Amino acid sequence: MIRKNYLLFFALVVIGIVLVFASSCKKDDKEDETNNPTSTNSFTATIGGSSFVGANILRQAAGGAVTIMGKSGTQTLGIIIQDTVKVGTYPLLNDYIHCRVQYNPTDTEYYMSTSGSVIFTEFSKTGKIKGTFSCEVTKVANKGANISITNGVIDVSY
DSSP: OHHHHHHHHHHHHHHHHHHHHHTTSOOOHHHHHHHOTTTTOEEEEEETTEEEEOEEEEEEEETTEEEEEEEETTEEEEEEEETTOOSEEEEBOTTOSSEEEEEESSTTOOEEEEEEEEEEEEEOTTSEEEEEEEEEEEESSSOOOOEEEEEEEEEEEO
8 A cells, every 4th residue: 555655656746747847948928927827826945944935836636636846946845635635734744644745856866754744724626725834854765864844835726
């Protein structure tokens, strides 16, 4: 069961990364204003003491989960949420019962949440997701030191 969840998670991450890069092509500003009514979305955090402000925020609901990802320079931060979640507080553990955070400082380094929590003040798999989070993430391969993610803010509309 855990292996199946990891495979689902990594499949969603790969899809998310592809969509983030595909959506990063330059567009005309007027086109963005008229075709992207959710341009006020935000996904921010403090990662290891440094500010992360997600750009090209991906919001996708598929396979019983909602994925939110943002990119800042070489870094990618994502949260995957089971679509059965409601307003409330949930743990951010690596067993992916409700939610999980993934942090990629580069394209070849992967960290997963091992402790922490997310508080959803609004949650709709087809509408708005709003909340705060903080967690510790640990490197998936060649385990290393944990990285703290604090002051996380999600404010995303579909």
